[in-house]
Amino acid sequence: MVKKKILRSLNQVRGEYREEEELASQAGITADELREEIQDLIGDGFVIESSNEGYRLVKIPNRLLPYQIQEDLHTSYIGHDIRYFSEVDSTNEVAKKLAEEGASQGTIVIAEVQRRGKGRLGKRWLSPEGGVWMTIILRPDIALVKAPLLTLVTGVAVAETLQSRCGLDVGIKWPNDILIGEKKVCGILTEVSENKGALDYVVLGIGIDLNVDVEDFPRDLKEGATSLKNELDQEIYGVEVVQRFLENFEAIYEEFEKGQFPAILAQWRRLSKTIGRQVEVHKKGHMVVGEAVGINRDGALILEEEDGTLIKVISGECVHRPL
Ligand code: BTN
Numbered sequence: 053m054v055k056k057k058i059l060r061s062l063n064q065v066r067g068e069y070r071e072e073e074e075l076a077s078q079a080g081i082t083a084d085e086l087r088e089e090i091q092d093l094i095g096d097g098f099v100i101e102s103s104n105e106g107y108r109l110v111k112i113p114n115r116l117l118p119y120q121i122q123e124d125l126h127t128s129y130i131g132h133d134i135r136y137f138s139e140v141d142s143t144n145e146v147a148k149k150l151a152e153e154g155a156s157q158g159t160i161v162i163a164e165v166q167r168r169g170k171g172r173l174g175k176r177w178l179s180p181e182g183g184v185w186m187t188i189i190l191r192p193d194i195a196l197v198k199a200p201l202l203t204l205v206t207g208v209a210v211a212e213t214l215q216s217r218c219g220l221d222v223g224i225k226w227p228n229d230i231l232i233g234e235k236k237v238c239g240i241l242t243e244v245s246e247n248k249g250a251l252d253y254v255v256l257g258i259g260i261d262l263n264v265d266v267e268d269f270p271r272d273l274k275e276g277a278t279s280l281k282n283e284l285d286q287e288i289y290g291v292e293v294v295q296r297f298l299e300n301f302e303a304i305y306e307e308f309e310k311g312q313f314p315a316i317l318a319q320w321r322r323l324s325k326t327i328g329r330q331v332e333v334h335k336k337g338h339m340v341v342g343e344a345v346g347i348n349r350d351g352a353l354i355l356e357e358e359d360g361t362l363i364k365v366i367s368g369e370c371v372h373r374p375l
Pocket of ligand 1 (some may be wrong): 087168172173179229
């Protein structure tokens with residue numbers, strides 16, 4: 053990718069000028085082609101100054117452009133094909149369409165804004181500028197019933213990535229909310245497609261409130277939500293978070309495919325903010341209450357009710373009762 057090469061060579065001498073001829077030859081293009089590529093980069097938000105000494109890179113935009121993500125991405129296949137949209141209805145919906153058309157495992161759909169972001173349980177997912185709205189297409193060789201476990205696998209990858217990026221109190225609320233403290237910073241929506249009872253493909257949607265201003269959220273949402281920017285009081289470079297997440301995800305997904313789910317589940321338990329808490333799990337028309345005492349190999353939450361009865365909860369909206 054030519055833009056990747058130009059940026060790499062401008063970055064090597066960050067802030068200093070690189071001669072036009074040298075830059076063009078490093079990118080394997082002519083000087084005229086280089087000028088066009090530089091104009092494109094400027095159109096994408098890069099600040100590149102030119103003078104008779106050549107070009108110099110002054111500012112990198114905080115966007116999620118494929119050639120920025122792929123520049124320093126160390127994966128074998130995840131994110132090698134990135135479909136980028138400045139605005140889209142839902143990356144999960146685009147991903148499903150691409151999967152139906154034969155897109156390969158590891159293809160990513162990423163958008164700066166979603167007009168109709170989808171949350172779990174039919175809820176909407178607010179997706180303004182500043183977030184990471186992304187979907188990974190997977191074609192795992194596993195039984196259909198195991199597909200929901202991918203939500204837990206992804207939760208571990210996101211939580212580990214955010215924890216190492218920001219050093220904050222990151223953890224997981226069952227089944228798949230990533231929290232900082234008690235507030236949600238990321239949600240995961242796994243959608244599975246089957247063919248004659250067998251797993252066809254999975255689209256894994258991940259929404260991270262990175263540089264989103266939670267203050268602008270409607271009142272019912274803002275109380276329980278946060279963003280990395282809110283927590284750290286500074287703008288976060290999104291490309292780096294996506295790169296590290298995709299690398300972590302690929303490593304954990306490989307373990308999952310090799311049948312090492314128990315080890316991933318052990319890590320999920322360590323990251324869990326739910327186990328040990330009094331919780332309510334809301335299901336259609338009723339609610340169960342108890343202490344969350346564990347999670348089983350199917351990803352079900354084990355609750356101990358007041359009278360000591362153990363119950364298994366497969367799905368629902370989990371609410372942590374105040375400490
Ligand atoms: C949740 O309710 O917690 C799940 C939220 C998932 C949001 C992500 S953003 C990218 C992908 N596209 C969507 O429409 N939803 C998911």
